[in-house]
Amino acid sequence: MKTRHDILIDAPHDIVWAAFDNRDNMRRWQPNLREYAHCSGTPGNPGAVTELVYDEKGREVRMTETITERREPDFIAAVYTTDWGKTIVVNHFEDAGDGKTRWVVYANHFFKGIMKVLGVFSAKSIRERTENDLQRFKLFVESAMADTAS
Numbered sequence: 001m002k003t004r005h006d007i008l009i010d011a012p013h014d015i016v017w018a019a020f021d022n023r024d025n026m027r028r029w030q031p032n033l034r035e036y037a038h039c040s041g042t043p044g045n046p047g048a049v050t051e052l053v054y055d056e057k058g059r060e061v062r063m064t065e066t067i068t069e070r071r072e073p074d075f076i077a078a079v080y081t082t083d084w085g086k087t088i089v090v091n092h093f094e095d096a097g098d099g100k101t102r103w104v105v106y107a108n109h110f111f112k113g114i115m116k117v118l119g120v121f122s123a124k125s126i127r128e129r130t131e132n133d134l135q136r137f138k139l140f141v142e143s144a145m146a147d148t149a150s
Helices: 013-021 023-029 115-149
Strands: 002-009 033-040 049-056 059-071 075-082 085-097 100-111
Touching (some): 002 115, 013 023, 013 085, 013 115, 023 033, 023 115
Antiparallel strands (some): 002 100, 049 059, 059 075, 075 085, 085 100
């Protein structure tokens, strides 16, 4: 299953990249993230491996993130592996002019086992979850910009 999402953030490209690239910010826009532990490699760079643990409606979901490519400050890609499959995610950030940044997320989900069937029924919730994450990130960055301006 392939998805594409994009959002326009009212903040300069360098600010958006810095906020996204700072792992300490993840919990501020991914509220169901419970733990993340760096396992190997240089954090945020190709080859880096991190274990992430999410609370999905009372169910613990563990995934392994492996960064596959990085072109700072425009592009970072990773593979997320779980018991039910893997997802390739590409995050692209571009200057949209007037101090705004466009964040585009491409994801390709590969399900295994029973999730090959159930994945069809999960498509809507996967899309909604990603859209909600983008909206929370946008709010986080724009709120931080407003706080520094006052």
